[in-house]
Structure formats: structure tokens, C-alpha cells
Amino acid sequence: MKLELRDIRHVYARGTPFEVEALRGVSLVVEPGEVLAIVGGTGSGKSTLVQHMNLLLVPTSGEVLVDGVDATTLKKSELRRRVGLVFQFPESALFAPTVEEDVAFAPRQLGFDEEEVRERMLESLRAVGAEKLAARSPFALSGGEKRRAAIAGVLAMSPEVLVLDEPTAGLDPATRVDLLTLILSLRKSGVSVVLVSHDLDEVAEVADRVCALRKGRVSATGTAAEVFYGAPAQAPVTVQVASLLRESRPGMGHPVRFDETLDTLRALQGT
Amino acid sequence: MTTRSLGQFYPVSSPVHALDPRAKLLATAVFVVGLFLIDSMVGLLFLAAALMMLVAVSRIPAGAFLRLLRPVLFIVALTVLFQVFFSREGVTILEWGILEVHSGGLRLGFFLALRILLLVSSAGLLTATTAPVALADGIEDLLSPLKRVRFPAHEVAMMMTIALRFIPTLGEEAEKIKGAQAARGADFSEGGPLRRARSFLPVLIPLTVGAFRRADELADAMESRGYKGGEGRTRYRELRFRASDVIALALTFFLLLVGILL
Numbered sequence: 419m420k421l422e423l424r425d426i427r428h429v430y431a432r433g434t435p436f437e438v439e440a441l442r443g444v445s446l447v448v449e450p451g452e453v454l455a456i457v458g459g460t461g462s463g464k465s466t467l468v469q470h471m472n473l474l475l476v477p478t479s480g481e482v483l484v485d486g487v488d489a490t491t492l493k494k495s496e497l498r499r500r501v502g503l504v505f506q507f508p509e510s511a512l513f514a515p516t517v518e519e520d521v522a523f524a525p526r527q528l529g530f531d532e533e534e535v536r537e538r539m540l541e542s543l544r545a546v547g548a549e550k551l552a553a554r555s556p557f558a559l560s561g562g563e564k565r566r567a568a569i570a571g572v573l574a575m576s577p578e579v580l581v582l583d584e585p586t587a588g589l590d591p592a593t594r595v596d597l598l599t600l601i602l603s604l605r606k607s608g609v610s611v612v613l614v615s616h617d618l619d620e621v622a623e624v625a626d627r628v629c630a631l632r633k634g635r636v637s638a639t640g641t642a643a644e645v646f647y648g649a650p651a652q653a654p655v656t657v658q659v660a661s662l663l664r665e666s667r668p669g670m671g672h673p674v675r676f677d678e679t680l681d682t683l684r685a686l687q688g689t
Numbered sequence: 690m691t692t693r694s695l696g697q698f699y700p701v702s703s704p705v706h707a708l709d710p711r712a713k714l715l716a717t718a719v720f721v722v723g724l725f726l727i728d729s730m731v732g733l734l735f736l737a738a739a740l741m742m743l744v745a746v747s748r749i750p751a752g753a754f755l756r757l758l759r760p761v762l763f764i765v766a767l768t769v770l771f772q773v774f775f776s777r778e779g780v781t782i783l784e785w786g787i788l789e790v791h792s793g794g795l796r797l798g799f800f801l802a803l804r805i806l807l808l809v810s811s812a813g814l815l816t817a818t819t820a821p822v823a824l825a826d827g828i829e830d831l832l833s834p835l836k837r838v839r840f841p842a843h844e845v846a847m848m849m850t851i852a853l854r855f856i857p858t859l860g861e862e863a864e865k866i867k868g869a870q871a872a873r874g875a876d877f878s879e880g881g882p883l884r885r886a887r888s889f890l891p892v893l894i895p896l897t898v899g900a901f902r903r904a905d906e907l908a909d910a911m912e913s914r915g916y917k918g919g920e921g922r923t924r925y926r927e928l929r930f931r932a933s934d935v936i937a938l939a940l941t942f943f944l945l946l947v948g949i950l951l
Contacts, residue, residue, distance in 0.1 A: 469868065472872060474868050474871055474872060494876075495874055495876070498871065498872055498873075498874055499874065502872070503869075503872040504872075505865060505868060505869045505872070508869060510862070510865070510866060510869075510895055510899055511865075511866045511869035511870060511891075511895050512895060513870075513890070513891045513892075513894040513895045514891075523870075523873055523874075523875075523891065524873035524874050527873065527874030527875060527876070528874050557898060571873060572872065572873060575873070575874065
């Protein structure tokens with residue numbers, strides 16, 4: 419499924435002294451079966467942006483297109499099923515007495531029969547490596563286990579686009595690696611993944627394309643390499659100086675040895 | 690983002706904001722008692738005019754102040770309707786089936802509505818012009834004579850401060866959880882009242898769990914910073930009663946006296 423956002427603007431608390439323009443015209447496309455990473459500093463509008471993808475937030479202006487169809491014309495439950503959104507710290511929304519009931523919540527809300535609900539529940543728990551937790555209380559789990567259970571709760575809808583808002587924030591390394599593996603295996607099965615992250619290493623590892631936000635606008639899009647190394651004008655001054663030096667003095671930029679430096683200095687002094 | 694509602698602090702600088710919180714608390718208390726001593730319409734209207742001037746002095750935009758009153762409009766409307774339709778005093782103005790409207794009821798309804806609105810506005814003005822922390826300090830100070838009879842004045846004030854501080858936090862948390870459950874297909878608007886109440890369970894349960902967790906964390910954080918109750922605790926901001934506070938209080942008494950006499 420192709421998800422397209424066109425010139426999305428969002429203003430919070432409109433008409434009050436607390437008015438904030440969080441998004442100032444963002445356009446982007448999530449192609450079928452790709453991993454799109456959204457990066458940007460705090461307050462750049464990432465979390466606001468992803469909540470437009472299933473219309474939890476309604477844009478002040480602009481439109482959201484699902485396979486070319488205006489998303490506002492779709493049934494809400496249908497849109498929410500096709501675009502699965504995992505909030506930041508999703509474990510804060512766990513509520514059922516057991517993990518299996520919590521994961522079964524979404525498919526049950528969508529009206530699947532009990533057999534299908536159970537099947538989806540088990541399958542998504544397996545996908546996040548949490549099948550052993552099924553009968554436990556979600557409140558008695560460790561942080562990483564809670565996160566797995568919460569993500570399974572959205573996966574159980576079998577979304578065509580999975581949106582993850584900082585899914586690895588505050589996670590232990592093992593759960594983090596499992597999550598990134600999950601993202602790649604989802605892509606393999608044709609699900610598009612939108613990954614909001616502060617961790618550029620992890621973005622470089624799994625993302626097909628990167629979209630950088632800055633003050634509510636898209637400041638760059640492209641592959642990880644293009645976004646991270648492109649647009650030198652926006653790089654920090656130290657990086658600009660370093661790349662300038664490398665261009666003007668070929669041979670520079672490799673590790674320097676002590677005797678090499680000594681030779682250079684001697685040559686310069688003419689001794 | 691939270692929307693403004695009753696009891697929220699409106700941070701601008703004005704002579705009213707600058708008053709000592711104790712003076713404002715006392716003045717509000719006196720004002721509220723006075724409202725119930727006044728039984729003439731003219732007296733109430735006089736107080737309403739005085740309050741409106743006070744709002745103007747406080748530099749809170751009239752629109753924002755009126756929005757503070759929105760939550761009580763329902764109660765006000767209900768009161769008026771009850772008085773208008775169930776009172777049989779005075780001359781009959783309107784008759785429509787079994788419904789009769791009498792002049793006495795109309796007058797009484799208007800009177801009560803005005804009294805409720807003034808009551809709420811005075812309390813609203815207090816909280817809109819006084820920062821929650823200052824308010825709690827003021828309350829602690831006013832209650833401190835009761836410490837002699839072992840009344841935990843400091844603890845009560847601390848509880849109030851914390852409760853006030855966490856209202857917006859809980860509101861944001863509720864919004865977030867509501868969003869997360871909506872993303873999982875929860876629908877909060879469909880079905881009868883019972884089904885709708887049930888649909889809020891997935892929001893209320895994690896919200897409660899989170900509140901308890903937060904309480905634990907806050908207690909730990911306070912203890913690790915050496916908090917051990919009000920005993921011997923000093924304040925960064927000392928409260929000082931100044932001439933302006935005395936004048937403000939005296940003015941309140943004077944206005945009420947005029948209101949009662951009118």
C-alpha cells in the first residue's frame with residue numbers, strides 16, 4: 419500500500435495564546451514495502467507527523483492519500499487497521515489482565531471471530547518473540563517485555579503500513595536487535611515500515627530512505643548516505659572544515675604517523 | 690495540548706497578580722460569604738460590576754475569562770429553568786399547557802444564576818491570577834495556626850500543589866493513551882452510554898496504573914533530595930503582606946458592605 423502525505427500543516431491550540439505551528443507543510447510518500455525513517459531533533463514535528471498517517475490527528479490543511487484515495491473518505495476502523503501506529507513508549511497503554519487479552523484487543527475491536535483473534539494474537543506474539551509471555555500480567559513484565567507485548571498489540575491487526583514512533587528508545591540491546599530484525603522481516607513480507615528514530619546508526623542499518631524534519635518542514639529526503647553526507651552547507655562547521663581540507667589537500671584524511679609528521683615538518687623547515 | 694479550563698493560572702503581570710496570595714484568598718472568602726448575605730438584585734449587580742472592573746485590572750482578556758465560566762453554564766441553565774418553571778410566585782406571565790411562568794420565578798432564577806456566576810467568577814479570578822504554588826503557600830500560611838492542634842497544614846498544602854501540578858500531566862497522558870487505543874481500533878463515540886463508559890476502561894486502567902507509578906517515583910525523587918515534611922523547611926519565596934494587600938482587603942470589605950446595604 420502506498421501512503422502519501424500532501425502539504426500537511428498542523429496547528430495546536432489554534433486561536434489561543436498557546437498556539438503552536440507543529441507542521442508547516444510536510445509532503446512525503448511511503449512506498450509499498452519500504453522502510454522509511456523519519457529523523458529530526460526534539461520538537462521538529464516527528465510525533466505530530468506520524469499521528470496524521472492514520473488520521474488520529476486531523477491536519478489543519480493538507481491531505482492524506484491511501485493508494486491515491488483521500489483517507490478521510492475511508493472508514494476510520496479500516497484506516498486504523500491498514501496503518502498500524504505504535505506510539506512512543508507504547509507500554510504505557512497496556513491495560514488487560516493478561517498479555518494475550520491485551521494483544522487480542524485490536525483484532526477483537528475490528529470484529530474478527532474468536533478463532534481468528536486467537537490466531538492473530540499468537541502469531542504476532544511469536545513475531546516479537548514474546549509467545550512465552552501470553553498468560554502473564556502485562557504490569558509484571560520487564561521494560562523490554564512490555565515493549566514487545568505492546569508492539570504485538572498493533573501487529574495483531576496485520577497492518578499494511580506499520581508506523582513505529584521511537585520504538586527502541588530506552589531499550590536493552592537484545593530487544594533492540596530483535597526489533598530491527600522484525601522490521602526487516604516485515605519489509606520482506608511486503609509491509610511498509612515508518613520508523614521514527616533518534617538513533618542514526620539504527621536508521622542507517624534498516625532504512626531504505628530517510629526523511630529529515632526540521633522545525634516542521636522536510637529538510638532532506640533520500641537514502642541514509644545522501645541525507646547524512648549530503649547538503650554540506652548544513653553540516654556542522656567542523657565537518658565542513660574537514661571536508662574542505664580533504665578536497666584541497668589530497669592525501670590528507672588518513673591516519674597520521676609520528677615519523678611522517680616529523681618528515682613533513684623537517685621538509686617545511688628545509689633541514 | 691491542553692485546553693484552558695476553570696481554575697487555570699493565566700500568566701500575565703498585573704496589580705491583581707502581584708497581590709499576596711493570602712490577601713486574595715481572604716478577599717475571595719469574604720466575597721463568597723458576602724454573596725450569600727446579599728438578597729437584593731441591585732446589590733448583586735453592583736458586585737458584578739465591581740468584579741468586572743477587577744477582571745479588567747487583572748489584564749485577563751474578557752474572552753479568556755468568559756471561557757473559564759463555560760463549564761458551569763449547564764448548572765446555571767438548569768437552575769434558571771427549575772426556578773422559572775416550578776416557582777408559582779408573582780403574576781403569571783406565560784401559560785403553556787401545564788407549564789406556567791411566573792414573574793417571581795423569573796426574578797428568582799435570574800438572581801440565583803447571577804449568584805452562581807459571581808461565585809464561580811470570584812474563585813476563577815483567584816486561580817487565574819495566582820500561580821498554583823503561591824496559592825498553596827498562601828493556604829499553608831493561613832492554615833498554620835491550626836498546626837497547634839496538630840493539623841498537617843504543610844502536608845495539605847503540599848498535596849494540593851502536587852495535585853494541581855499533575856492535572857495537566859495526567860491530561861496529556863490520557864490523551865496519549867486514548868490515541869494509542871484508538872490506533873488499536875477503540876472507538877469512544879459509538880454505542881449507548883454503557884458501552885461508551887466501558888470503552889474508556891482501556892484508557893482508565895493504564896492511566897491509574899501510571900498515576901500510581903508516578904506517585905512512587907515522585908516520592909522517591911523528593912526523598913532523595915532530602916524532603917522530610919514541613920518541619921524546619923525554608924522557602925525561596927517568602928510571603929509579605931504589603932500596604933497594597935491591606936488596601937485590597939479593605940476595599941473588598943467596603944464593596945461588600947455597600948452591596949449588602951443596597
